[in-house]
Amino acid sequence: MKLIVAIIRPEKLNEVLEALYLAEVRGLTVSSVQGHGGELEQVETYRGTTVKLNLHPKVRLEIGVSEPFVERTVQILLNSAWTGEVGDGKVFVLPVEKVYRIRTGEADEAAVTPALPGEGADVH
Amino acid sequence: MDQTLLLTLAQAGPPPGSKPIDGADTAWLLVATALVLLMTPALGFFYGGLVRSKNMLNTLMMSFASLGVVGVAWALIGFSVAFAPGWAGSGGLGYAGLRGVGLEGGAWGATPHLLYMAYQGSFAIIAAALISGAVVERMRFGPYLAFIAAWSVLVYAPVAHWVWGGGWLAELGALDFAGGAVVHVNAGVAAVVAAVTVGSRKDYGKQALLPHDVSYVLLGAGLLWFGWFGFNGGSALAANGVAALAFVNTLLAPAAALTAWMLLDMLRSRKATAVGAGTGVVVGLVAITPAAGFVGPLGAMAIGALAAGPSHALISWRSRTRLDDSLDVFAAHGTGGITGALLTGVFAQAAWGGTDGLLFGNPGLVLRQLAAIVAAGAYSGVATFAILRLIALVSPLRASARDEGVGLDVVEHGEEAYASGEGAVLVLPRRRAADAAGMDPDYRRPAVHPTRMEAP
Numbered sequence: 001m002k003l004i005v006a007i008i009r010p011e012k013l014n015e016v017l018e019a020l021y022l023a024e025v026r027g028l029t030v031s032s033v034q035g036h037g038g039e040l041e042q043v044e045t046y047r048g049t050t051v052k053l054n055l056h057p058k059v060r061l062e063i064g065v066s067e068p069f070v071e072r073t074v075q076i077l078l079n080s081a082w083t084g085e086v087g088d089g090k091v092f093v094l095p096v097e098k099v100y101r102i103r104t105g106e107a108d109e110a111a112v113t114p115a116l117p118g119e120g121a122d123v124h
Numbered sequence: 125m126d127q128t129l130l131l132t133l134a135q136a137g138p139p140p141g142s143k144p145i146d147g148a149d150t151a152w153l154l155v156a157t158a159l160v161l162l163m164t165p166a167l168g169f170f171y172g173g174l175v176r177s178k179n180m181l182n183t184l185m186m187s188f189a190s191l192g193v194v195g196v197a198w199a200l201i202g203f204s205v206a207f208a209p210g211w212a213g214s215g216g217l218g219y220a221g222l223r224g225v226g227l228e229g230g231a232w233g234a235t236p237h238l239l240y241m242a243y244q245g246s247f248a249i250i251a252a253a254l255i256s257g258a259v260v261e262r263m264r265f266g267p268y269l270a271f272i273a274a275w276s277v278l279v280y281a282p283v284a285h286w287v288w289g290g291g292w293l294a295e296l297g298a299l300d301f302a303g304g305a306v307v308h309v310n311a312g313v314a315a316v317v318a319a320v321t322v323g324s325r326k327d328y329g330k331q332a333l334l335p336h337d338v339s340y341v342l343l344g345a346g347l348l349w350f351g352w353f354g355f356n357g358g359s360a361l362a363a364n365g366v367a368a369l370a371f372v373n374t375l376l377a378p379a380a381a382l383t384a385w386m387l388l389d390m391l392r393s394r395k396a397t398a399v400g401a402g403t404g405v406v407v408g409l410v411a412i413t414p415a416a417g418f419v420g421p422l423g424a425m426a427i428g429a430l431a432a433g434p435s436h437a438l439i440s441w442r443s444r445t446r447l448d449d450s451l452d453v454f455a456a457h458g459t460g461g462i463t464g465a466l467l468t469g470v471f472a473q474a475a476w477g478g479t480d481g482l483l484f485g486n487p488g489l490v491l492r493q494l495a496a497i498v499a500a501g502a503y504s505g506v507a508t509f510a511i512l513r514l515i516a517l518v519s520p521l522r523a524s525a526r527d528e529g530v531g532l533d534v535v536e537h538g539e540e541a542y543a544s545g546e547g548a549v550l551v552l553p554r555r556r557a558a559d560a561a562g563m564d565p566d567y568r569r570p571a572v573h574p575t576r577m578e579a580p
Contacts, residue, residue: 011529014331034547043551044538055547083526 001112002070003096006061007035007089008081013059019080020063025073025113028063039087058089064099064112073113143229150235152363153243159354160246164191164253166351170344170402171257174451177336178531179261180541186256186268193269194252194276198245205281206244212292214282233361243358244284251307252276255508257451258315259322261333262522265536267515274515275314279507283310283500298496299472299479299489301370302359304414304465305500312458313501314508316449321512322521324448326528333450338398345402349378352409356416366477370416374409377428381408384432392440400436406456407435411464414493415471418478423471431463462497469493 008016013030020028034055041052065073070093077091101111168187175183194202204219219225219241227236252272259268286293287300300306327333335341356374360367385404386396411431412424419427438455449455469490472478480486512521522528527535534540 009529014327034544036547042534044534044540044543044548046539046543050551051548052551053548085526 001064001066001096001099001109003094004061004063004065004070004073004077005092005094006063006077006081007033007037007058008061008077009083009087009089010057010059012081012083012088016061016077016080019076020073023072023076025063025065025069025076027113028061031060031062033058033060037087037089039085056087064096066109066112069113143234145227145229145236146234146362148363149233149361150239152367153233153235153239153358153361156354156358157239157243157246159351160243160250160358161191161351163348163351163355164188164246164250166344166347167250167253168344169340170348170406171260171451173337173340173342173344174257174335174399175260176333176531177542178533178540180336180533181537181539182265182532183256183260184541185265185537186260187253189265189269190249190253190256190272193273194249195245197273197276198248198281199241202248202277202281203241203244205277206248206284207241207289210285210289212295213286214291215285215289235361240361243361244288247303247307247355248276248280248284251280251303251311254307254311254453254457255315255318257453258319258449260450261532262325262528263318263322264519264521264523265532267519267521270515270519271318271511274511275508278511279314279504280306280310283503286499287496293496293499296492296495297479297489298492299418299468300414300465300496301417301468302356302413304410304461304468305496308410308413308457308461309465309497309500310504312454312456312461313504315453315458316447317505317508318512319447319449321509321516324446325450326525328448328450329446335399341399341402345405349374349405349409352378352413356413360417366417369421369476372421373412373416373419373424376421377412377415377424377431378405378408380425380428381405381411381432384429385436388432388436403435403439403452403456404432407431407460410457410460411467413461414465415468415478418468418472418476420471420473420476423473423476427464427467427471430467431460434463435459458501462501465493465497466490 006016010032035058036054036056039056041054042056044051044053061077063073074091074093082088098107099111100107164187165184168184171187172180172183199222201217201220203222203225204217205215208215208218208220210216210218222238222241225237225241227238229235230237232240252275255272255275256268282291284306285291287298287303287306288294293300293305298305325333353371353374357367357371360370382401382404385400385407389396389400408428408431411427415424415427435455438459439452442449442452442455468478468481469492470482472481472489473484474480479489481489515521523532523535
């Protein structure tokens with residue numbers, strides 16, 4: 001299994017979640033983060049003070065998936081988070097040593113997407 | 125310069141038909157003007173709390189900007205179109221540029237003409253700002269400014285003339301104490317037309333578009349109520365019993381509407397919502413506006429309670445349709461104004477200063493009220509559409525999908541409502557930046573880079 005970490009635009013989050021849901025990728029964690037990926041600086045002015053914002057709000061997704069779901073999940077992220085402008089984000093695929101589902105104590109493939117019939121995922 | 129103008133400018137002393145100034149009346153109208161002016165920032169917070177945080181400043185600015193551009197347009201020409209001597213459909217240009225608007229009392233009451241101009245101006249300002257609720261989160265700011273300036277002169281001012289400036293609805297005998305048709309039906313219909321002409325938000329109907337801060341909604345509603353005492357109480361244009369009646373009715377009708385709205389909410393979902401409470405207050409205020417000085421206090425409570433029903437039902441229904449009147453301007457102001465204007469025809473009572481209505485043996489008043497609603501609504505709809513289409517010929521009305529995604533605060537104003545300050549680099553002139561970093565200004569290297577993402 002793999003841990004897929006994606007950094008995406010906040011305004012793309014709903015589209016990405018919908019696409020993942022339709023592809024039956026279940027179980028993920030979302031956090032708000034800030035980052036910089038070479039996009040153009042955003043200039044703001046408050047009274048006489050002009051500032052360049054080097055850190056942009058982004059959303060970070062962490063998704064644990066079983067091997068057969070890795071390629072599918074990456075493709076979904078690449079398609080649904082895409083705008084074509086600098087700042088669309090990154091997808092990282094990381095190896096995972098062990099995964100446990102806390103509720104049941106299940107480990108590894110049984111603890112990540114896909115949730116097989118009868119098992120039920122923790123997060124919908 | 126023609127001779128009439130020279131004569132007007134040279135004219136000394138009070139014009140014919142002027143009245144002496146009454147101190148109490150003037151004091152009350154001064155306060156009432158300031159109260160009504162506060163309603164526009166209050167509306168900004170009411171609307172701002174209902175949008176997503178990335179559009180908070182833009183939504184506030186849509187209201188604040190009206191204080192500027194509509195205020196100027198009103199002084200330069202709007203007041204004249206509404207209140208200068210003219211014909212049944214519109215005032216003339218006699219008061220353009222405030223020519224001949226002095227400090228004497230007159231047909232409007234024993235208060236200075238100039239103060240009356242300012243009081244009416246505060247109505248024009250909020251009427252235009254009301255429309256913004258239908259186009260928030262996607263209309264571009266420049267075209268919006270052009271729209272509200274043009275709308276206040278070409279739509280608001282003529283309709284104000286019909287009812288208050290001696291125009292044809294006044295002749296017909298329709299009752300509109302403080303602007304149920306002039307302000308609320310007018311702005312409510314303009315809002316629907318604007319929502320359709322500008323188009324829906326790109327995510328409307330696909331994603332949940334939730335209020336970002338409901339506490340601002342209640343803050344705005346509370347301040348609107350406070351200001352509305354000037355809106356209705358001041359419309360007596362004197363410090364007298366009618367002002368007191370309108371004032372008390374402005375307390376009781378929203379109280380009844382708020383109570384009814386909470387009950388309707390509880391019937392629907394067992395929970396009285398805070399957004400619903402704020403909306404209920406506004407609907408009650410809108411509904412009592414045309415009736416405030418014509419009905420008794422029990423009639424006012426009946427109007428407030430009865431007005432909650434149609435607006436509550438329309439809000440529930442509208443959000444399931446494709447009409448993105450984003451903040452339900454029509455359900456609150458259009459519907460509240462229509463219900464209030466019709467119920468004015470039912471509950472108005474000669475004993476309280478109105479014309480007797482349906483309950484007191486005069487069903488004809490309801491028909492005259494209906495005529496005022498239809499006329500104001502029809503003219504507003506057609507003229508609003510024409511103004512927006514004309515502006516669209518010069519400049520697109522709505523933001524691009526990308527700008528809408530990023531949010532209009534950054535795109536239109538270059539600011540954020542809730543900036544964290546993290547990752548913000550101060551932009552200094554080149555020499556000062558070099559000094560700050562202790563560097564030779566001619567050495568080409570970026571100055572300070574707090575995120576340290578570039579090599580030192």
